[in-house]
Structures are given as C-alpha cells and as structure tokens.
C-alpha cells in the first residue's frame with residue numbers, strides 16, 4: 001500500500017512511536033521501583049513485642065493559691081501547722097526575727113517549721129517595722145533595708161522573698177505595686193538591694209480581739225470571685241494573706257480547716273509556696 005503524502009503510518013512515524021513507547025516504559029519501570037522503595041514494608045520479627053507506655057492524662061489545675069501566714073512564730077502557728085499537715089497543703093510563713101527569739105516556745109515552733117517540708121519560711125523583717133511604727137520605718141529606707149537584712153542573717157534564711165509589714169507592696173520581675181505611695185521609695189530600695197517583695201490579693205481580716213471577720217464560706221466566695229473576674233495581680237494566681245495568731249481559737253482554726261477542705265474539693269485549685277509565684281522562681 002502506498003502511503004500517500006497524507007498517510008500517517010510511514011516508517012518515520014513508526015520509528016517515533018517506538019521511541020516514545022520505549023521512553024514511557026523506562027519511565028514507568030523507574031517510577032514503580034521508586035515507589036516500591038518508598039513504601040517498603042517494615043518487617044518486624046514475630047517474636048518482638050513492642051510496648052508503648054502512655055503517661056496517664058492528668059488535667060492540669062490552672063489556678064494556683066499561695067497561702068501565706070504572717071507574724072509568726074506565735075501561739076497560733078502550731079494550729080496552722082496541724083491543719084496543713086493534716087491536709088498536706090504547702091504554705092508560706094512570713095516570720096518576724098524578734099518573734100523567733102522572743103521565747104523558748106517560739107524558738108521551738110520555728111525549729112519545727114524549718115524541718116517541715118510543707119512550709120516555706122520568708123522574711124517579714126526583724127522588728128515588724130520597729131514594732132508597728134510604719135511611717136518611721138518606711139521613711140528611713142536604709143534602716144528599713146537593714147532590718148530585713150538582720151532578719152535574713154540572724155535566721156540564715158535562704159530566700160530573698162520579703163513581705164513588708166503593714167503595706168501591700170509588690171516588687172517582683174512581673175508585678176510592681178505599692179498600696180501607700182509614700183512607701184514607694186523604701187520599696188524600691190528593697191528591690192535594689194536584691195529583695196523581692198510579695199504582697200497579697202486577698203486578706204482574711206481580723207478584729208482587734210483577733211477574731212476572723214469573714215466566715216470561711218464568704219472567703220471561699222471571695223477567692224472564686226477574684227479568679228473569675230481576673231482581679232488578681234497575676235492571672236490564675238492568688239496570694240491569700242492570713243495571720244497565724246487568729247487561728248489560736250478553736251472556732252477560727254476550724255474555719256481555716258473547712259476552707260482548706262473546700263478549696264481542695266474544687267478540682268481547679270492547686271497550692272504552692274510563694275517562691276513558685278510567677279516572676280519569683
């Protein structure tokens with residue numbers, strides 16, 4: 001058959017078709033081999049047992065409460081220790097140097113505190129602001145700093161965390177706050193000397209005859225509310241201020257115990273000592 005000029009199947013066309021077929025076949029074989037390599041099955045020996053241990057999923061408690069007790073050691077301190085021991089809850093005690101050396105009994109209480117792993121000891125000055133002469137104390141930053149240093153040195157404290165007597169002062173890497181502005185210069189001096197001051201978000205108030213003002217149920221509501229409204233100095237962190245001496249009475253120590261039990265029942269709350277506060281650790 002004569003393939004005319006318009007015919008498609010001349011020898012040249014056949015040659016080109018053959019070349020294309022060879023090229024495609026080569027490419028197909030190459031690709032198939034490549035895939036076989038990529039999806040090579042993993043051969044596991046029949047007698048090999050692989051055990052993967054998965055960590056239990058524990059919901060992290062997001063909100064942390066820092067329980068702090070000021071002005072010890074005194075007659076209420078052992079009550080606080082008994083409750084924290086019973087509930088296995090950590091707390092921070094801001095001690096006064098003069099109180100540690102005030103009597104044999106107070107010294108013995110202090111000795112029990114320092115060996116109790118639930119408690120962290122922090123500095124509440126040596127003289128409690130020259131025995132509550134707040135104005136004079138904060139008007140003399142140098143002697144004020146010396147008073148904190150005396151407490152730290154005499155008790156050989158390992159922390160630089162302090163709480164200023166009678167003033168809600170914060171000097172940490174994350175919070176800078178002073179409730180009474182005339183205290184600012186003194187607070188800045190403390191910070192310059194390497195101390196970190198931590199105040200409080202909520203106080204468990206007491207009357208002149210050392211009785212608690214808020215009931216434990218009211219205090220629980222206040223704690224819940226401060227967290228819910230994000231009215232703490234740092235989100236999800238609440239520092240509670242209480243005073244050891246108010247828990248001497250059985251009625252008030254029972255209130256503290258009920259509060260701790262109620263807080264523990266709220267699964268969202270975790271407890272830490274103040275050295276774990278954001279910006280302090």
Ligand SMILES: [Zn+2]
Nearest residue numbers: 070071165166
């Ligand atoms: Zn105090």
